[in-house]
Amino acid sequence: MRRLKLVLALGGVIALLGSAGVAMATTGATTGYPQPKVVVPASVSTPFENRYVLTAVGSGAGIRSGEMKFEFEEGSSPEFLVGISQFYVYGPTGEIETALFTFYPFTELPGGKGLKATALKVGAAASYGQVTPDGELRMFDPEGDRVKGEMRLHGDGPWPVEFRILDEDESTGGHPPAARQLPEARPTDPGWGADAAEYEGEYELTDGAEDPTEKAGTLGAVIGVAQGLGVNGAVVTGGSMTVSGRPATAEVELQTGQEKRSFTLTGLAWQGDRRTAQVHDEGAGSPPVGRFEGTGGNGVVKGSLVSGHTLYKVEFKLK
Amino acid sequence: MILALAVGAIGLIAVAGCGGGGSSSSAGAGNSESGGGFAATAEAACAKADKQIAALGTPQQADVLEYMERTEAVIEELHRRVGAAAGDGAAEAAYVKGLATAVPVLDQMTNAARNENYDAVRELSAGLVEIHLGELAEAAELKVCAEVPVSTS
Numbered sequence: 212m213r214r215l216k217l218v219l220a221l222g223g224v225i226a227l228l229g230s231a232g233v234a235m236a237t238t239g240a241t242t243g244y245p246q247p248k249v250v251v252p253a254s255v256s257t258p259f260e261n262r263y264v265l266t267a268v269g270s271g272a273g274i275r276s277g278e279m280k281f282e283f284e285e286g287s288s289p290e291f292l293v294g295i296s297q298f299y300v301y302g303p304t305g306e307i308e309t310a311l312f313t314f315y316p317f318t319e320l321p322g323g324k325g326l327k328a329t330a331l332k333v334g335a336a337a338s339y340g341q342v343t344p345d346g347e348l349r350m351f352d353p354e355g356d357r358v359k360g361e362m363r364l365h366g367d368g369p370w371p372v373e374f375r376i377l378d379e380d381e382s383t384g385g386h387p388p389a390a391r392q393l394p395e396a397r398p399t400d401p402g403w404g405a406d407a408a409e410y411e412g413e414y415e416l417t418d419g420a421e422d423p424t425e426k427a428g429t430l431g432a433v434i435g436v437a438q439g440l441g442v443n444g445a446v447v448t449g450g451s452m453t454v455s456g457r458p459a460t461a462e463v464e465l466q467t468g469q470e471k472r473s474f475t476l477t478g479l480a481w482q483g484d485r486r487t488a489q490v491h492d493e494g495a496g497s498p499p500v501g502r503f504e505g506t507g508g509n510g511v512v513k514g515s516l517v518s519g520h521t522l523y524k525v526e527f528k529l530k
Numbered sequence: 531m532i533l534a535l536a537v538g539a540i541g542l543i544a545v546a547g548c549g550g551g552g553s554s555s556s557a558g559a560g561n562s563e564s565g566g567g568f569a570a571t572a573e574a575a576c577a578k579a580d581k582q583i584a585a586l587g588t589p590q591q592a593d594v595l596e597y598m599e600r601t602e603a604v605i606e607e608l609h610r611r612v613g614a615a616a617g618d619g620a621a622e623a624a625y626v627k628g629l630a631t632a633v634p635v636l637d638q639m640t641n642a643a644r645n646e647n648y649d650a651v652r653e654l655s656a657g658l659v660e661i662h663l664g665e666l667a668e669a670a671e672l673k674v675c676a677e678v679p680v681s682t683s
Contacts, residue, residue, distance in 0.1 A: 343646055
């Protein structure tokens with residue numbers, strides 16, 4: 212009898228270790244993430260608790276294939292999702308490289324259309340055990356076993372993405388199939404409108420935030436620099452833009468307190484209400500450091516200006 | 531005998547305590563004598579710090595770490611100089627405490643920049659905003675220290 216108990220106990224331990232091992236090997240263990248500040252109701256997040264394989268992606272992303280899993284943090288209350296992913300990306304010289312991302316924290320998209328999460332990369336520059344924000348993943352509500360969305364990484368994008376939800380017993384065997392490359396649908400018409408007179412001129416920033424450097428004394432400058440950083444939206448307290456020339460370029464100045472940043476936008480293009488441009492931080496002749504993606508019309512241009520790892524949400528109005 | 535010594539000792543402690551409390555809670559005119567020396571030293575130190583920080587300009591992303599390291603060094607030096615000159619005034623103490631609070635926050639921001647975690651750099655800077663160092667400088671009647679350094683580039 213004692214021997215039977217010992218065998219049963221050992222069997223239990225082995226089974227437990229085995230299941231944990233499988234779980235960690237196939238999904239990774241999402242433990243240790245702190246409770247997010249914003250709670251997403253379980254009714255909203257539960258439909259996203261799945262394993263996914265990438266089926267289509269915008270060609271500009273340079274992603275060949277990938278898979279990911281969203282799971283509820285173990286023991287969390289209220290429950291919250293954490294996503295883990297592995298993408299295979301085309302390297303600068305054409306070879307395939309591996310890119311690992313964690314998606315956390317999740318929040319609801321406006322209008323209850325799905326979820327979004329910060330993409331946290333595990334990069335060579337990060338210290339052991341640390342991850343750094345590198346973009347954002349937006350997942351729209353599942354339609355059957357398909358989920359569409361958008362992804363923004365390392366200061367570029369957004370690119371459309373489509374995932375298929377894997378069945379419980381389905382596996383890619385560690386070799387997710389190549390995703391369909393979606394052609395870039397970026398505007399191609401030059402300028403920011405049909406008539407240059409409609410968009411050329413001087414603009415003022417209309418969505419400036421409160422100045423965080425006010426009353427900061429000697430610390431004001433470093434606050435101004437720091438608050439103007441980050442993929443999750445830098446603080447912009449003031450700014451201006453001048454659009455001129457043939458072909459048209461835009462000189463943009465953004466401020467956080469008394470700290471000023473200057474950008475030059477080239478390759479201005481439009482289609483319908485979409486407005487895009489390349490972003491340079493050392494003049495038009497310097498290498499592009501990001502993109503401007505937004506909308507425009509009737510003397511207003513608004514959108515996201517990305518420079519490296521920093522994203523500025525701006526809205527300009529023609530004076 | 532022992533009882534008398536104990537009572538005497540308690541009395542001395544009480545007197546010392548009262549003196550310390552009264553001094554640290556006072557501000558303004560009561561400290562004008564020591565505050566004058568402090569003000570001159572602090573203003574000179576702030577002017578130097580402002581000049582050093584302004585010379586750093588607004589860094590491009592690749593230079594944020596170097597900017598943070600240099601700024602941290604400047605504020606540490608400012609804290610050391612101002613702290614050494616501070617008298618007993620409450621406003622002076624509050625300003626020095628503000629600088630002391632800023633130093634570890636700047637250290638965390640520098641570490642975040644070292645990890646290229648620029649969102650963390652931004653989020654941590656909220657800790658500097660909360661100090662309201664400019665207001666503390668105004669309360670201590672430190673005009674230069676209340677000013678925000680303006681980049682020269």
